[in-house]
C-alpha cells in the first residue's frame with residue numbers, strides 16, 4: 001500500500017519561538033502548509049504531513065555548545081522526516097552574542113550536511129530590515145544606531161554583517177552586493193561560484209525588496225542549507241511550484257477564539273516599549289513586574305493573579321516587565337544580566353500558567369526569550385498558524401491541558417504602537 005503522506009520539502013530550525021512563528025507565517029502565506037513544533041516532538045517517529053516543518057528552539061542566547069548540540073539533534077530529526085532542504089532561522093536584527101550563536105551553528109550545520117557553501121541573510125523588507133553593502137538597516141537607521149544597541153541580552157553595536165559573522169566563524173565570509181542581486185538569479189548564482197573559488201563559504205546578501213528575495217529564492221533552490229531571517233522564505237515556495245500570486249490572501253485559518261484575553265510583555269525593545277505605553281495610556285488594566293521585587297523573593301506571581309481576578313473579563317489584561325534602557329541597565333547592574341532575565345522570564349511563565357487556569361484563552365506574548373519561557377511552561381508542543389496581525393506576527397492556536405488557546409508570539413521590535421489592541425481585533429472581528 002502506498003503512503004498518502006507527502007514528504008516535507010523544507011525543514012527549519014529556528015533559534016527562538018517568536019522567530020519560528022514569524023518564519024512559519026511567511027511560509028503559510030507563500031502557500032506552503034506548515035507545522036510548527038516546539039523542539040523535537042515527543043513521538044519523534046511519527047511522520048508529519050506538511051510542506052514545511054519549523055522546529056522552535058530557545059538557542060539564541062544559551063551556550064554555543066548547547067546551541068550546536070540542539071541544532072544538530074533537530075537536523076537529524078528533520079532528515080528522518082525526509083526534508084529536501086534545511087533552513088536555519090535567526091533574527092532579522094542578527095541578534096547574537098560575542099560567541100555566536102549564529103556563526104557556530106552555521107559551521108556545525110554545514111559540516112553535518114557535508115556542504116561547503118551557504119548564505120547569511122537576515123533581511124525582511126516588509127518589517128523594514130534591509131541590507132546594503134553588507135550593512136543591516138532597521139527602518140532608516142543602521143542596526144548599530146537602532147534600539148538594538150541597548151538590547152538586554154544581545155546588544156548589536158556593529159551593522160557590518162560580514163564583520164559580525166566573520167568574528168563568529170573560521171570559515172571565510174563574503175558579500176553578494178546589490179548590483180549583483182538586482183540582476184537576478186543567474187547573476188547571483190554565478191557570484192556564488194566566484195566567491196567559492198575565492199574560498200568564501202558563507203555569503204551575506206544585500207536585499208532591499210521582496211523582488212530581491214524572489215531572485216535569491218531561485219538562486220538557492222538547490223542549496224542544502226539556507227541561513228536567514230524569515231524574509232528569505234518568501235522566495236522559496238515557488239521552487240516547489242507552490243507560490244501564491246497574492247500572498248496576503250493565503251493567511252492561515254484557525255477555529256473561532258473564545259475566553260478571556262491577556263498580554264505578557266517581557267521584551268524591552270523599542271517597539272514593545274511604545275506598545276506598552278500606548279496600551280497603558282488608553283486606560284487598560286496593567287500590572288507592572290518589578291525585577292527588584294523578584295530578586296528579594298516577593299511572591300509577585302500570587303500578587304499578579306490576585307490582581308487579575310479582580311479585572312478578568314473586562315478588557316485585555318497586560319502584565320509587563322518592559323522598561324526603558326536606563327531602568328534595564330540599573331536592574332542588570334544590581335541583579336546581573338542573566339539572573340534578571342531569568343527571574344522575569346520565570347515569573348511571566350508562571351503567571352501564564354495560572355492565567356490559563358482562570359480562563360484566559362487568548363494570549364499575546366511579547367519577546368522571543370519571554371515567549372520561549374511561556375510556551376515551555378504551558379507545555380505546548382505544536383502550534384497551528386493563523387491570520388497575520390502584522391508582518392512577522394501571526395495568531396496561532398495550540399492545546400493546553402486539553403483546551404484550545406489562541407496565542408500570538410510577537411518579536412520585540414515588530415508591530416506598530418497599537419499592536420495589542422489590533423491583535424485582539426484581528427482575532428475576534
Ligand SMILES: Nc1ncnc2c1ncn2[C@@H]1O[C@H](COP(=O)(O)OP(=O)(O)OP(=O)(O)O)[C@@H](O)[C@H]1O
Nearest residue numbers: 267269321323331341344345367368369370411412
Ligand atoms: N525590567 C527588566 N530588567 C531586566 N531585564 C528584563 C526586564 N524586563 C525583561 N527583561 C529580560 O529581557 C529579556 C528580553 O528578551 P526577549 O527576547 O523576551 O525580548 P526581545 O529581545 O525584545 O524580543 P525578540 O527576541 O523577539 O526581539 C528577557 O530575558 C527578559 O526576561
Ligand SMILES: O=C(O)[C@@H](O)C(=O)CO
Nearest residue numbers: 018019022091092368411
Ligand atoms: O526575525 C525576527 O526579527 C524575529 O522573527 C525574531 O527572531 C525576533 O526574536
